[in-house]
Amino acid sequence: MTSIVxxxxxxxxxxxxxxxxxxxxxxxxxxxxxxxxxxxxxDAGDKQAMSYSSTEFIEKASGIKSRHVMYxxxxxxxxxxxxxxxxxLAGETPEMVxxxxxxxxxxxxxxxxxxxxxxxxxxxxxxFQRAYPSMAVELQALLGADGYGYDxxxxxxxxxxxxxxxxxxxxxxxxxxxxxxxxxxxxxxxxYKSRDSHFIFGDxxxxxxxxxxxxxxxxxxxxxxxxxxxTSFSNNIRCxxxxxxxxxxxxxxxxPYFSQEGxxxxxxxxxxxxxxxxxxxxxxxxxxxxxxxxxxHQANINMNIYAAKKILNKAQVPDHQAPLVLDDYANTASAGxxxxxxxxxxxxxxxxxxxxCSFGAGYSVGCIGLEKL
Numbered sequence: 048m049t050s051i052v053x054x055x056x057x058x059x060x061x062x063x064x065x066x067x068x069x070x071x072x073x074x075x076x077x078x079x080x081x082x083x084x085x086x087x088x089x090d091a092g093d094k095q096a097m098s099y100s101s102t103e104f105i106e107k108a109s110g111i112k113s114r115h116v117m118y119x120x121x122x123x124x125x126x127x128x129x130x131x132x133x134x135x136l137a138g139e140t141p142e143m144v145x146x147x148x149x150x151x152x153x154x155x156x157x158x159x160x161x162x163x164x165x166x167x168x169x170x171x172x173x174x175f176q177r178a179y180p181s182m183a184v185e186l187q188a189l190l191g192a193d194g195y196g197y198d199x200x201x202x203x204x205x206x207x208x209x210x211x212x213x214x215x216x217x218x219x220x221x222x223x224x225x226x227x228x229x230x231x232x233x234x235x236x237x238x239y240k241s242r243d244s245h246f247i248f249g250d251x252x253x254x255x256x257x258x259x260x261x262x263x264x265x266x267x268x269x270x271x272x273x274x275x276x277x278t279s280f281s282n283n284i285r286c287x288x289x290x291x292x293x294x295x296x297x298x299x300x301x302x303p304y305f306s307q308e309g310x311x312x313x314x315x316x317x318x319x320x321x322x323x324x325x326x327x328x329x330x331x332x333x334x335x336x337x338x339x340x341x342x343x344h345q346a347n348i349n350m351n352i353y354a355a356k357k358i359l360n361k362a363q364v365p366d367h368q369a370p371l372v373l374d375d376y377a378n379t380a381s382a383g384x385x386x387x388x389x390x391x392x393x394x395x396x397x398x399x400x401x402x403x404c405s406f407g408a409g410y411s412v413g414c415i416g417l418e419k420l
Contacts, residue, residue, distance in 0.1 A: 051214040052420065054265035055158030056389040057150040057254035059230075060376075063119040067102040067112055067246065074100045074245055076125040081240075098242060105246045110348025114249030114377035116234045117142055128239040141176045144185050146252035147228035151190060154254035159264040160224055165256075166194030167222035169213055171205030171229050173380040173407070174236055178290060186228065194222060202284065203344055203407025204276075205229060205381035206253065207415055210403075211274045213257040225257040229382040236286060238304040248305070249377035253385035260420070267393060272400070272416035275327040279319060283308040284408035309347075316410050317350060321357040323412045324404055331416050333400060335359050340391065340401040341369040345383030348373055358402070367391075381405060395419035 078097040088094035105111055116122065121131035135141045147170065155162060168190075170183035175198060183196030201208045206229045213225035233248035260270060288303040328335065341358060343351050348371060355369035356362065370391040372383065379386060384405045395401070396419060403415040 050260040051271045052268040054268040055154040055256040057153030059149040059252040061115040073123040110373040111377045112374040117250045143230035146230040150252040150254035158256035162190035165192040165226045167225040168196035169209040169227045170198045171209035204405045204411035204413040207405045207413025228254045231380045231382045251379040253382040268420045269417040273331040275414040277412040279410045283311045320406045339399045342388040342403045344405040
C-alpha cells in the first residue's frame, strides 16, 4: 500500500483586521439607529428592540478577539454593515482564486515542488463565489499546473475531506502530487446586524500538498497514518443562498447569511466528533498518550476545550497540545484546523503523532492521523 504524506502547507492572511472593539462599536451604533427608527412599533409591541453586543460577550462565547478581512470598508459603517467591494466578472480573477494562489505557493515551496508538478487541485471551502467554472480549474490555469481539478464543499470539513480525497486519488494512481486549497472568503456571508453572529467569521486561505512518501523531498513532512469521515444530517448550521433564489418574490432577510443553533450544535456535534476521533485512534492502534498535538477545527474556544479534554482524557489540556488561533483569526470555517497545523508543526520530531480534525455543518467530521517522518 502506498504511503501518503502531507509535504507542505501554506497560509494567506489578509492585511486588514477588525477588532472586537471596532465591531462592537459599529454594531451598537446600528442598534441605536434601529431602535430609534422602529420606536413606534417597538413601543406598540409589534417589533422587538435590539440589544447591544459587547467585547466581553464575544470573548466569553467564542474566544475571538479579532479577525482578518479582505475588505474592511462598509463593515464598520452602521448605515452599511457589510463589506464593500467590486464584483469580479468574467476575465477578472475572483478573490478566492487570488487567495488560493498565494497560499499554494508557500505550500509548494515547503514541499519542494513546483506548480507544473501538480496534477490534481482540490478547492475545498464552505462557500463559493460562483457555481462554475470551477475555482480549482481557474487556479490550475493561473499556476500553470497540469492534470485536473475540482471544487468541493463539506462546509467546515472541506479541508480534511479534500486531503482525504487527494490521498485516495494518489493511492488509486489518478494523481502524483495534489494541491488542496481552502479559500475562506467568509466575511460576506456574515449578518453584521445580528448580535448572535456578527463576530464569528474571518477571511483566510490555507493550502496543503499531498503526495506519495516515496519521492518526497520535503524536510518537514507528515505521514498519513489513517483517515476517518462521518456525516450526519442536521439543520442546525445553515446557509440558504442558492441559484433558485431569483425565482421567489419574497425571501427572508436571513437567507444569504450563515445561521446556527449554537446550543444544539454544541450538544449534538461534540459527541460525534469525540467518538470519531477515539474510534479512529483505536483503528490506527494509537493511544491517547501517544498524541503530541490535536489540530482541531477553530470554531469556538469552548467546543475546542471540551473536545480536547474528552479526546486526551485530561482534566486540563495545555495550550501547546491543542493550540488555538481563534483570538487572531476568528472562525475561518474549513481553514481553521489547517492554520493550527501550519503554525504549530515545526517542533515535531520524527515518529511523533498528532490528529488533524475538522467538523461543522452537515454534520460532518474529517479526521486524519499524522506522524512526523
